[in-house]
Amino acid sequence: MESSLSYESGHDLNLKATELRLGLPGTADEAPEKQFFPTKRTSSEMINSALDSDNADRETCAPPAKAQVVGWPPVQSYRKNCFQPKKAEPDSSGNFVKVSMDGAPYLRKIDLKVYNSYSDLLKALETMFKCTIGVYSEGEGYNGSDHAPTYEDKDGDWMLVGDVPWEMFVNSCKRMRIMKGSDAKGLGCL
């Protein structure tokens, strides 16, 4: 068995004329078996870099870079078309968020980019959910109405709608919940 391994080194060129070539047309000059050595990391490289590096350094570890690893992670390609990706680019169309209201058996999905201001948004919500939300006041939230609109931001915190400037809200809102007025009293400007 060992002697036959010498096939690899010396004999390749001699066999080229009769070599079974399985490559695509036009790749005649590349011996297939050479191709992955430049891109392969030795096992010790893999272990050392994994042990040393901080997670943030992953991308500088060694080729192939993350983005270039074909078929990894092993998720079937059809799944990528399944759903709308959550991370919307700034210029892309729409920022859809789910809106629920306490006591209502259904959710809605709205596109925040369609609205220009808080008052636009709140009016739309009142129509959609057939409720009154009232007017936001900085000191007291939504006093005087039955419902208070809240939202979950990128950090996972639940905030009162209106606490931050409109643009910041649109960019950080992940989903909304229209709470019963009494429940929302705990939130609100601090």
Add this chain to the structure above:
Amino acid sequence: MDPKRMRKLGELLDSSESTPLSPFPDEVLEAVLSLVKSHKDRSSVSLVCKDWYNAERYTRSHVFIGNCYSVSPDIVGWRFPRIRSVTLKGKPRFSDFNLVPENWGADVHHWLVVFSRVYPFLEELRLKRMTVTDESLELLANSFPNFKALSLLSCDGFSTNGLAAIASHCKNLTELDIQENGMEDKGGGWLSCFPEDFKSLEVLNFASLHSNRLLLRAPQLTELGTGNFQQELTMHQFADLQFAFSKCKNLQSLSGLWEALFLYLPAIYPACGSLTFLNLSCATLESDELAMLLSYCPNLRRLWVLDTVKDKGLEGVGSTCPLLEELRVFPEDPQDLDINHGVTESGLISVSRGCRKLIYVLYFCRKMTNAAVATVVQNCPDFTHFRLCIMNPGQPDYLTNEPFDEAFGAVVKTCSKLQRLSVSGLLTDLTFEYIGKYAKNLEILSVAFAGSSDWGMECVLGGCPKLRKLEIRDCPFGNVALLSGLEKYESMRSLWMSACNVTLNGCKLLATKMPRLNVEKGCSSFCSHIVKMNICWFHIRHRKPLKDVGFGCDSNN
């Protein structure tokens, strides 16, 4: 016994020309053999003697072909004249992940042409990883008047036009299962090709389609997979939905792009009581949304979710699904590098604490520890399928920075019934020593970015007595390892190696030493990132492939 009879009996037994004493008339033998269902048992039966071979041939109603290149349809048609149901598989599994070039082959058309001639009474066809064109679907729809069940899993090459043909012409359809396919969606019009009240339909799964119509006028439904709904329903449509679901008392399996349906959950609740399988793997649910839904599904055995539910969502699974046997957690964004997204080891631990009947797990995560895996298998020692994908290649235990050798060691030592294992993360040869030594029932092993040297693969090939399929990518295993398995390959079905250290000459040598193997090796660049993959792939015990096998050249055989 009277001596005359004894002598006659003796003569019979001594007679050299008769087959071994077979006192059963053919009709009896055939009646008995009709009851044998397992194709492994049937293979054994066919080897007993010529009479049994023939009796088995005539009584087989379902044929399973694990590799469409292993035999020609003409031979199948000749040998088994009374087939009603066919299962046919084509491409290697890694074709799911774009590792197999397009036009590799596995086209079903020729099979259908032959079947339309030899099996006019065909009732069921199940295809996995085959290329299926609309033309083929039309041929299918028009050739078999008794056709009842079509299942297409991970196939490609067809569009909704082909499905329209099926819906229009297959009047006796009970099952239409189209999942995970690379299919062209030309709109939901095909659904309206079904008759208005489709009483015979029991299984309808088209979870991967984008369609704006919901077909629920089929009260016998036991399985339903819906298309995507982006638009909201009017109150009238909502009421329709509620009514339709209230009629589905037999629903056992529900899957689909649940986003929009979730908006109207109360309509679905009446149908959830009987659910045993819930596939939410295309719905970006949060943990509380999942919890709400699960509270209506007390009989759940199998659950597929996205990692948007996070560890908190999985805690909920652990506490509300005591009967759960299978859990699959898919990544919402596989390319996302942020280690704090998705699920972690603690989600898996929570599930293992609450779901003691868990036997199947597929878990995509960005963080894991050796201790966590050990705890999980302590809680659930009956795993038959353990597939862990730590998404960053070569990543170690994030607490100790060690390889995951001990994690997978714990899996194979504790889970004696393990049939399928996928490993990931930083692994040395020690992992494979453990696997070779302890995984006595392992049949399928998938390895990526792991191992230190040839020794790792040699350990697996030298152990694992029941190994059937081995898939390896991006590992430092070379010709020595490849050639160490010659004896092992006799009992295996297939081996895949890509981006390893195996060379063309190594494959040639393998093919020389094992002439019954069909060894393919290819190099191709099929994406713009130009990752050239060296692929060595073979099936065992197979004949020369048909001419349309890809890679553009002869294979050794």
